[in-house]
Amino acid sequence: MSESLVEPQNVIDFVVNKGNGVKGLSQTNLKSIPELYINPPEERLDQTQVVTKKSIPTIDVSKWDDPEIADSICKAAAQFGFFQIINHGIPIEVLENVKEAAHEFFELPVEERRKYLKENSPSPTVELMTSHSPLVDKVLEWKDYLIHYCDGQEIEDSKFWPHVSRDQVLEYLKWTKPIIKKLLNVLLKGLNTDEMNEAKESILMGKLVVDFIYYPVCPNPELAAGVGRHSDVSLITVLLQDDVGGLYVREPEGNGWIHVTPVQGALVINIGDVLQIMSNDKYRSIEHRVTVNGTKSRVSVPIFVNPVPDAVIGPVPEVLEGGVKPIYKQVVYSDYFNYFFSKGHDGKETIEYAKI
Numbered sequence: 001m002s003e004s005l006v007e008p009q010n011v012i013d014f015v016v017n018k019g020n021g022v023k024g025l026s027q028t029n030l031k032s033i034p035e036l037y038i039n040p041p042e043e044r045l046d047q048t049q050v051v052t053k054k055s056i057p058t059i060d061v062s063k064w065d066d067p068e069i070a071d072s073i074c075k076a077a078a079q080f081g082f083f084q085i086i087n088h089g090i091p092i093e094v095l096e097n098v099k100e101a102a103h104e105f106f107e108l109p110v111e112e113r114r115k116y117l118k119e120n121s122p123s124p125t126v127e128l129m130t131s132h133s134p135l136v137d138k139v140l141e142w143k144d145y146l147i148h149y150c151d152g153q154e155i156e157d158s159k160f161w162p163h164v165s166r167d168q169v170l171e172y173l174k175w176t177k178p179i180i181k182k183l184l185n186v187l188l189k190g191l192n193t194d195e196m197n198e199a200k201e202s203i204l205m206g207k208l209v210v211d212f213i214y215y216p217v218c219p220n221p222e223l224a225a226g227v228g229r230h231s232d233v234s235l236i237t238v239l240l241q242d243d244v245g246g247l248y249v250r251e252p253e254g255n256g257w258i259h260v261t262p263v264q265g266a267l268v269i270n271i272g273d274v275l276q277i278m279s280n281d282k283y284r285s286i287e288h289r290v291t292v293n294g295t296k297s298r299v300s301v302p303i304f305v306n307p308v309p310d311a312v313i314g315p316v317p318e319v320l321e322g323g324v325k326p327i328y329k330q331v332v333y334s335d336y337f338n339y340f341f342s343k344g345h346d347g348k349e350t351i352e353y354a355k356i
Contacts, residue, residue: 081286206308234272
């Protein structure tokens with residue numbers, strides 16, 4: 001690595017301002033990562049805390065109408081906050097194609113990738129980012145990501161998206177949206193609320209965000225983090241991961257970490273802060289993190305199911321029946337979202353913002 005890249009301001013300039021990202025950094029043949037990417041010892045994954053005898057539930061959803069399936073989903077949401085679903089009906093080639101499209105985007109020349117930086121992007125519906133919030137992160141994360149903002153106009157918006165991936169994202173969305181609706185129906189019914197109707201759908205599913213997250217090979221994987229400890233600020237997140245692995249979730253009780261072993265064709269579902277707030281803690285948004293790899297690059301494709309920005313979120317009336325006290329106040333979603341991105345990842349601290 002060039003000596004000129006050692007200084008923190010030069011790293012920020014190269015990675016963030018000039019849009020090279022971590023992908024560009026990894027291509028400089030660096031032997032060790034810059035100091036800005038080195039986590040303090042207490043924030044590194046301690047292998048002695050990895051719980052090998054536990055796993056998150058895997059649920060076969062081939063029979064969505066089976067009450068036992070619904071019960072399994074709600075129990076997993078309440079206990080683990082994470083579960084994998086199999087036999088969901090999305091063709092395997094659709095899943096493989098969208099993962100391949102993510103690789104293809106990040107294998108484009110840097111000049112092509114830079115076209116999607118916020119200041120260059122042809123549309124506010126697509127944006128290339130790095131780390132979490134690089135100008136406020138205490139330690140930068142070893143990842144780049146391309147964001148597709150989808151608010152129901154994505155057929156029209158996609159003409160501004162990268163040509164190597166737009167069709168694959170649209171096809172993946174087409175197959176995934178019905179599954180998201182089914183999951184939300186089950187989870188809302190578990191709170192004794194009405195199922196999704198058009199009005200609820202337009203509020204709760206009003207802002208879907210599809211990310212291509214790219215974690216390049218890292219020369220010091222034990223020192224860096226792909227994603228630091230956090231919980232999602234979504235309603236739910238639907239994650240497609242590749243076979244490299246590296247996603248760890250906090251065990252339900254205790255300080256251990258459970259590795260989410262990749263299962264071909266499976267989708268990882270996790271509860272976001274919004275649903276924890278709406279359920280008044282019946283469902284749990286669980287802390288999770290991502291490690292990086294010393295020999296393989298990794299991609300994942302999450303869909304963050306977010307409410308519309310002006311939605312007001314708080315415990316739904318049904319969970320407060322019988323005199324149950326609310327744990328959370330009513331908050332405007334955009335305020336909650338902006339607070340999350342105003343600071344680095346810090347475990348479950350964001351949800352304190354919404355507590356009474």
